[in-house]
Amino acid sequence: MEPVDHKRAVNEMDFFAGDRSSTRHVKIETEHPRLLQEQAEDVNTGLNLLTTNGAASEKSSQNLKEKQRVNQLADARSELERVNAENQRLKLTLNQVNNNYFALQMHLVSLMQRQRNRIAENSGANNTETEIDRPMEDKTHGESIVARQFMDLGQAAKAEKDEISESSSRDRSAELSGSPGNTIVESMERRENNSTTTPEGLPQPPGWLPNKAPKLNSTSKDNEQAQQTMAMIRKARVSVRARSEASMISDGCQWRKYGQKMAKGNPCPRAYYRCTMATGCPVRKQVQRCAEDTTILVTTYEGNHNHPLPPAAMAMASTTSAAASTLLSGSMPSADGIMNSNLVPKGMMLPGSPSLVTLSASAPFPTVTLDLTHNPNHRPLNQLHPISPHWPHNLSSLPPHLLGHPVYNQSKLVGTVLSSQGNISELPGHLPQNQMQGHPVSDTAATVAAITADPNFTAALVSAITSIIGNSHRDNGGGNSNSTTSRNTGDNNT
């Protein structure tokens, strides 16, 4: 009985050590036969289950061996625990990297869409099919513009939420309008402000919709549409579908859970979060797994931040902007746009990703859905990762030495990303097309496989992990983002 138990214990340890490569593990493995043989021969003596008539010296030597064996087992066990812990850390890191990649996708989508919308706005009836051919003049300003754009939306949100402070919001909007980086939302806000002041000068109620209460001094059809659009944008929701094992995707913001409900028709609970990066921030989000595929995480954002965001949060922020812009671009050209449609799937007009973004005007609010869960053969965005060894977009999660590295120049990254669409192949930093096309990715596993297959990524990942571990594995990248992870059980990746 006893030898069997010992043997089993050793085997169990080996089982857990399993494929985790460890030099110590190899050593233990090589010692197994001898250990087991010793056990078989000496078990009675070693465990004092039977008395023997052997010499005392022999017995002491056997005890010594037994002690050594116990020590080895203890060492192996501790090593196993260490490796297990390291494995968990690596898993977390990988998950975080996944989320960072998702955030990068968000950023890309927003940039692409914003370019389109801005071109459409600036050039009016000009040809909008060529804007992607000249986006590099924009990409150098991409980061700041995204930031500005998001702040503009924040103003819009404030105008909605803080009715009393509408005039000040307008002032702020007017201040912001002086910049050349005007966004569609901002311009729309100005248009609305110029045209929708009530006779009493009172702010509009939060749920106010121009089509329900036409303004007396709204004389032009454009103004009406602008009002409609702005109201829709303010009420619009951004729904993001992405594959993630974590309970939340990483968007760089701080979120506090304030409720959870079982939604009808979905066995998975719906969690409600609000932004806690600033007091009074109206942004909320709902997180729920898809009923059909629980690996798909559906995150719905509502509202706009009223505070500056860290770079890590810019991706999602710009996504919100892009969503609003998408709404705008979809509703402006004609009166029978999304306003009057119940469910209008609309390609985002991103080259090669016809179904990436859909619009839904179903009640209560129009929703922009970014579906990042499936990327068919249309040069999916998911294939972007091989081209960017520096793709962890959540900058705050990056180790400092990588954060300061030129490869994290976002404009260059954007250029790389755009080049992957096949439109800007001459840009610096891009990789050859064939290299990019070598990683068909349709799910997280394939994504991880493709990512890890890239040596550049591997190098960056190793560096990042080393730094993270070296920093006592700060909570999910530290900084002002992802703070909710620290208290969560490991799957909550803000």
Next chain:
DNA sequence: CGCCTTTGACCCGCGC
């Protein structure tokens, strides 16, 4: 101790 999650209760809109 502060911040967070959990979770039941409550509120509100909507359809019948």
Next chain:
DNA sequence: GCGCGGGTCAAAGGCG
């Protein structure tokens, strides 16, 4: 008016 479902509140407890 009633029930249902979605969204929010807030007390309780956990965690670092």
